[in-house]
Amino acid sequence: MNFLTRSITSLAKTFTNNTVQGFEIVRNMASLYRMHLNGPRQKLRPPRKPLDGKPFAKGVVLKTLIKKPKKPNSANRKCVLVRLSTGKELVAYVPGIGHNLQEHNIVLCRVGKCQDVPGVRIKCVRGKFDLPHVIKPTK
Template identity: 60%
Template sequence: MHWMEARRMPGLNYGGRLLVGRGIMWKILHQCHQRLNFAFKHVNVSIQCQTAWSNTNTSLWQRMWPLMSVMTSSRGISVDQLHRRGPFHKKPNPNKTHPTDHRPQLKGVVLKTLIRKPKKPNSANRKCAKVRLSNGREVVAFIPGEGHNLQEHNIVLVEGGRTQDLPGVKHTVIRGKFDCGHVVKKKK
C-alpha cells in the first residue's frame, strides 16, 4: 500500500495529515509485506511513482520509504524489527499495584497519628494517621472533620480518595466505624 493510498483511507486522514496509530501502522506494514512478499527488500523492481511531486520511475523501496519512515520514527526501530516483534505494547508495571487491591474499603490498624502541612497556598495542620492495612501495606490516611479520638493500635476503616492539598495522602479514614468516632457537633 502506497502512503498516498493510506492518506485516502477513512480514519487515517485528517485535514491532509496522516494519522497513523501503532496498531494501524502494524496493519498497514503487514499488508505491505503480504502484498509485496518482501520484493521491495530483495528485488529492485521499478514502478511508476504516483506521488504529488514526481512522476519518475523509482524502485519499490524508494516508493515505500515515506510510509516506512512514518511508521518507524516514533519508536526508533527498523521495519524488520517491527515485522519480527510485532506492534509495541506497553507492559504494565508490576510494582504499581493498587494499595487497596481495588477494594472499596479496607480495615487497618493505626501505627501513629501525624500532622501534615498542606501545599501552597493553603495553610493548616491536617490530621492524618499512618495505617497498616489488612493486606499488609502501610499508607497515610487523612482523618476528616474537626477533632478525633484515634490513638496507636486503634482499628479503623480506610477508603480510597486523596486529599487534594496533601501530597502523598491518597486515603481517607471513615468516621463512625470501628474505633474512629463520629464528628462531635459543637453546642451553641
C-alpha cells in the first residue's frame, strides 16, 4: 500500500509540473534568473577525432585512389583506402612525390588533414613499413 501511494503521489507531481497538450508533454520554461545562472544550453556532440585520439595507427591498404582537390587547386592527390587496426576504413593521403603502394601493403597513419581534399583526415608516414622515403630525383 505504501508503494502504491508513493507512486500515485509521484505521478501527480509530474502532472502538476508538466502540462499535457494532446499527446505531447511540454516542459515549463526556466525563469530568467535560472537561465542567467546556468548560461546557454550546450549541445553534447561526440568528439570528431579520426584515430580516436591516438597519434598513430597501423593499417592495410585496400585500394589506391586519386582524389581531386577543392575549387582553386587542380593537382591530383594520391590517396589510399586503408583499413586500420581499430577496424575503421578511412582514406589517407600519401605525401611526397611518387609511391609504390599496392593492395595488402602495410602503412603507418598519423592524424593530419589534407587541407584541399574533402574527407581526407589522416596521412601516411613515409619511411615506415611498406611505404619508403621520397627518393630524390637525380640530375
